[in-house]
Amino acid sequence: MSIVGAVTEPHAYLRSQTRWRPVELAFWLATLLPYVLFPDYLVLASAIAITALFALSLDLILGYAGIVSLGHAAFFGLGAYTAGLAAKHGWGEPISGLALGGLVAGIVGYGASLIVARFRHLALIMITLGMGLLLEQAANSASWLTGGADGLQGVKMWPIFDVFRFDLYGKTAYGYSLGVLFIVFLVARRLINSPFGLSLRGIRENALRMPALGAPSRAHIRKIYTIAAVIAGFAGALLAQTTETVSLEAFGFQRSADVLVILILGGTGRLYGGLVGAIIFMVARDQFSGNTPQFWYFWIGILLVAVVMFLPNGVLGGLARLGALLRGRAP
Amino acid sequence: MRKTLIGLAALAAAALAAPAANAQGTIKIGVILPYSGQFADTGIQLDNGIKLYMKEHGDMVAGKKIEIIRKDVGGIAPDVAKRLAQELIVRDKVDILAGFALTPNALAAGDVSAEAKKFMVVMNAATSIITTKSPYMARTSLTTPQLNETFGAWAATKGGVKKLYTMVSDFGPGHDAEQAFQRGFKDAGGEIVGSVRFPVANPDFSAFVQRAKDLNPEGIYVWIPGGAQPAAIQKALAERGMDSSKIKIFGQGELTIEDALKSTGDTAVGTITVFHYDPNHDSALNRAFVKGMNEMANRNPDIFSVGGYDGMHLIYEALKKTNGNADGEALITAAKGMKWESPRGPVAIDPETRDIIQTVYIRRVEKVDGNLVNVEFDKVENVKDPVKARMKTN
Numbered sequence: 001m002s003i004v005g006a007v008t009e010p011h012a013y014l015r016s017q018t019r020w021r022p023v024e025l026a027f028w029l030a031t032l033l034p035y036v037l038f039p040d041y042l043v044l045a046s047a048i049a050i051t052a053l054f055a056l057s058l059d060l061i062l063g064y065a066g067i068v069s070l071g072h073a074a075f076f077g078l079g080a081y082t083a084g085l086a087a088k089h090g091w092g093e094p095i096s097g098l099a100l101g102g103l104v105a106g107i108v109g110y111g112a113s114l115i116v117a118r119f120r121h122l123a124l125i126m127i128t129l130g131m132g133l134l135l136e137q138a139a140n141s142a143s144w145l146t147g148g149a150d151g152l153q154g155v156k157m158w159p160i161f162d163v164f165r166f167d168l169y170g171k172t173a174y175g176y177s178l179g180v181l182f183i184v185f186l187v188a189r190r191l192i193n194s195p196f197g198l199s200l201r202g203i204r205e206n207a208l209r210m211p212a213l214g215a216p217s218r219a220h221i222r223k224i225y226t227i228a229a230v231i232a233g234f235a236g237a238l239l240a241q242t243t244e245t246v247s248l249e250a251f252g253f254q255r256s257a258d259v260l261v262i263l264i265l266g267g268t269g270r271l272y273g274g275l276v277g278a279i280i281f282m283v284a285r286d287q288f289s290g291n292t293p294q295f296w297y298f299w300i301g302i303l304l305v306a307v308v309m310f311l312p313n314g315v316l317g318g319l320a321r322l323g324a325l326l327r328g329r330a331p
Numbered sequence: 332m333r334k335t336l337i338g339l340a341a342l343a344a345a346a347l348a349a350p351a352a353n354a355q356g357t358i359k360i361g362v363i364l365p366y367s368g369q370f371a372d373t374g375i376q377l378d379n380g381i382k383l384y385m386k387e388h389g390d391m392v393a394g395k396k397i398e399i400i401r402k403d404v405g406g407i408a409p410d411v412a413k414r415l416a417q418e419l420i421v422r423d424k425v426d427i428l429a430g431f432a433l434t435p436n437a438l439a440a441g442d443v444s445a446e447a448k449k450f451m452v453v454m455n456a457a458t459s460i461i462t463t464k465s466p467y468m469a470r471t472s473l474t475t476p477q478l479n480e481t482f483g484a485w486a487a488t489k490g491g492v493k494k495l496y497t498m499v500s501d502f503g504p505g506h507d508a509e510q511a512f513q514r515g516f517k518d519a520g521g522e523i524v525g526s527v528r529f530p531v532a533n534p535d536f537s538a539f540v541q542r543a544k545d546l547n548p549e550g551i552y553v554w555i556p557g558g559a560q561p562a563a564i565q566k567a568l569a570e571r572g573m574d575s576s577k578i579k580i581f582g583q584g585e586l587t588i589e590d591a592l593k594s595t596g597d598t599a600v601g602t603i604t605v606f607h608y609d610p611n612h613d614s615a616l617n618r619a620f621v622k623g624m625n626e627m628a629n630r631n632p633d634i635f636s637v638g639g640y641d642g643m644h645l646i647y648e649a650l651k652k653t654n655g656n657a658d659g660e661a662l663i664t665a666a667k668g669m670k671w672e673s674p675r676g677p678v679a680i681d682p683e684t685r686d687i688i689q690t691v692y693i694r695r696v697e698k699v700d701g702n703l704v705n706v707e708f709d710k711v712e713n714v715k716d717p718v719k720a721r722m723k724t725n
Contacts, residue, residue, distance in 0.1 A: 047410075247435045249435075293364075
């Protein structure tokens with residue numbers, strides 16, 4: 001679906017991509033099912049929606065622009081602490097807290113993008129990893145502000161629109177997380193199916209050649225990196241608000257690594273990759289760890305090895321290939 | 332692509348459809364612990380305490396069957412701990428929350444206990460404020476100030492030192508220990524000549540020990556989280572001529588915990604530490620506890636095991652008192668003021684703070700039959716958490 005060659009007229013191609021396919025509508029309608037079918041699982045569903053949002057953010061830079069990152073949790077953590085601190089110091093309004101979390105992550109993300117845009121591949125891994133670790137240590141040292149290793153205490157959220165209180169069953173939390181995910185997804189979808197999105201894919205394939213075609217690589221990378229940072233900040237803020245907790249682990253390497261795994265599992269460079277990956281990873285984790293709390297990582301490991309061995313483009317990539325095969329055989 | 336997405340949604344749906352029945356006459360306890368990751372051993376040792384208690388006392392209490400549902404929190408992850416606590420209550424319909432090895436996780440789950448009005452037993456996490464999070468929460472482990480403030484006062488009086496240097500790990504628990512020890516020490520007339528905080532994952536202590544040596548203190552207080560560090564710090568002290576044969580080395584029990592002593596060697600002899608439990612504690616109950624644990628899990632119990640064991644005791648006895656009523660209010664009322672004999676000695680639940688009251692032991696590392704052991708040579712009885720005692724008076 002990301003192959004452009006077949007169509008000659010780029011605008012026609014982009015228009016064909018922006019059209020909503022029935023499967024997409026079905027997917028988004030299905031996200032409402034937990035309310036009816038599994039009301040006991042809304043807390044998990046909310047965590048999945050937040051993880052999916054975070055994975056979507058990584059997909060924009062990794063899947064589309066080819067920017068490898070092992071420290072994406074840096075922006076997640078910034079969003080989480082910003083929203084958490086705002087709520088702690090008397091401003092518990094969720095929507096503005098969310099916006100603030102995205103803003104702070106975006107500002108830092110823009111600063112970081114000035115460095116990130118100058119490097120590719122291995123160097124990027126080191127730089128992003130370092131940024132994540134730096135922020136984690138900074139948050140640990142500033143325990144007067146962040147609560148250090150004990151986590152931020154006293155985060156109290158106000159009800160959304162003064163009506164919907166964050167409840168034990170996660171009804172509000174899931175609706176809120178899902179709403180934000182959907183809106184951000186719409187924006188990301190529009191962005192990817194624009195000329196800007198096309199040139200990002202060009203940068204991924206050949207960053208040196210793109211300027212020759214009139215698309216400034218570094219400027220584009222700075223833009224998309226900042227946008228991705230904002231989205232990661234939203235995801236962090238959502239987690240802080242829906243769980244009313246923030247800890248150093250929000251910046252942690254584990255979180256950066258998990259989201260990378262989730263994206264690879266689902267399929268990079270496909271808007272739904274992070275979403276599907278998050279569903280599979282979190283549901284598998286919930287089920288495996290419920291059955292064998294000590295050894296569930298074993299099953300997750302098997303799952304990951306199997307996916308990368310047999311489905312090198314993730315679950316969605318594998319399914320797309322399967323679909324193409326079927327169509328090829330029976331036209 | 333289309334079919335696959337629908338298929339995936341259906342798959343996820345099928346996987347989620349788990350049973351959620353709550354049989355009459357069953358009391359469910361949701362245990363949240365780190366069973367994987369770097370704190371896995373803590374979780375497993377604590378869980379061993381739970382298992383041993385249930386092995387010895389059966390799974391029937393006051394006519395109800397006790398069922399344990401275990402959840403892996405994977406490490407320091409308050410958001411996950413809170414979600415698991417919510418899921419346990421909403422989905423699995425548990426009556427009691429238990430476990431909690433790590434402070435941030437216990438704090439986050441405390442909110443859930445308060446909102447759902449469920450009895451919650453913290454079996455390890457040691458930061459003082461945890462129990463203030465929910466009026467339905469009790470703790471059967473320790474608080475860091477309970478040990479260290481007591482120890483500070485002891486060091487300045489019976490310990491016979493007036494000028495100390497303190498060295499702690501630079502994160503929450505280390506800061507707590509530093510504050511508590513210095514407070515106890517100064518209040519009893521001692522003087523802190525200097526202090527340093529080193530990084531949590533610090534491999535080499537030479538520079539820090541040298542800095543301490545330059546100030547010429549009568550002793551050094553150390554707080555480290557265990558692992559490979561006890562051996563490293565003892566080595567650095569010995570190299571600088573600061574080991575416990577020359578000056579006094581104080582610390583919380585992790586510094587000379589059983590596993591650590593295997594790697595420190597004889598340089599640790601004479602180190603004075605404070606703790607609330609040691610497998611060598613001399614009592615009939617503890618001997619039986621150690622024997623039972625060795626038979627069941629083939630290893631010695633530690634402070635985590637005793638926290639889990641006593642936590643289960645508290646749950647069982649509270650249920651007996653309420654006649655099987657698992658209501659949060661009824662259980663916490665039953666738990667308040669409860670006294671019992673633990674493998675660590677006499678313990679009680681403070682009726683005001685719901686925190687544990689216990690004996691704090693002062694121990695010295697000695698060589699007994701060729702093995703290094705922590706020998707208890709002094710103790711302070713009936714110690715309450717000093718932080719919450721102050722909160723009340725202020």
